[in-house]
Amino acid sequence: MFGFSIAKLLFTIAAVIVAWNGFKWYTRMQKNRAVGKSGRGERKATAQGPANSGGVVDAEEMVKCSVCETYVSSTSAVSCGKNGCPYPG
Ligand SMILES: [Zn+2]
Structure with missing residues (x-):
């Protein structure tokens, strides 16, 4: 048992x-x-x-440059050097 x-x-x-x-x-x-x-x-x-x-x-905020057609940060956008680029260079 x-x-x-x-x-x-x-x-x-x-x-x-x-x-x-x-x-x-x-x-x-x-x-x-x-x-x-x-x-x-x-x-x-x-x-x-x-x-x-x-x-x-x-990627804070990407904005397209109408002149050089590259996406740059809106806070640290730098001019591409071309005439008419809206960003300070
Ligand atoms: Zn540009």
Whole structure:
């Protein structure tokens, strides 16, 4: 009676361990897939990181110069040097 319940307990524990390991393996597999997918995205994000950080600085308010047709920051707009450029140079 007692031995049977210990065997039952051990079997239950073993089943839980197997199920837990299977769950861990399944989670790890999905995590690896997710990391693999997002890893590519992170590489893109990292590659865009410096450009983004630089863009954030310049992206306060971009205005297009009607003469040189380049977008410049409205707060730090510098003349392109061409005649008629509305920005101070
Ligand atoms: Zn200009």
